[in-house]
Amino acid sequence: MxxxxxxxxxxxxxxxxxxxxxxxxxxxxxxxxxxxxFPYSDGVKEETNNKIKLIKRREYRYRNILHIRLKTSICR
Structure with a gap:
């Protein structure tokens, strides 16, 4: 049907x-x-973006941007 x-x-x-x-x-x-x-999904991309946003929220008080970049590179 x-x-x-x-x-x-x-x-x-x-x-x-x-x-x-x-x-x-x-x-x-x-x-x-x-x-x-179609069985395709962008869930993996959304998960990575969510992890980056979460790290940014946790790390907002740090002044060193290199520290945040190192944390986000772990997500990949």
Whole structure:
């Protein structure tokens, strides 16, 4: 069963919350389908960025930028 029958069924339902969800899925249809079809993720990149931000938050009081760069190079 494809998504098109689901869209047809729930796009014109009386419940406004379900209707809003259906409209959002219609607008982002290609993104939803590509997410379901392709197993690729940018989770590793996001994890590295999160670690760098965490280190920057912890190290905000240090004056030596070299110390922060050494800490962030460990994340790679």
């Amino acid at each position: 494809g998504l098109t029958p689901w869209f047809d069924r729930y796009l014109f339902i009386d419940c406004s919350a379900v209707r809003r969800i259906a409209k959002a899925l219609v607008i982002g249809r290609e993104a939803v389908l590509s997410c379901a079809i």
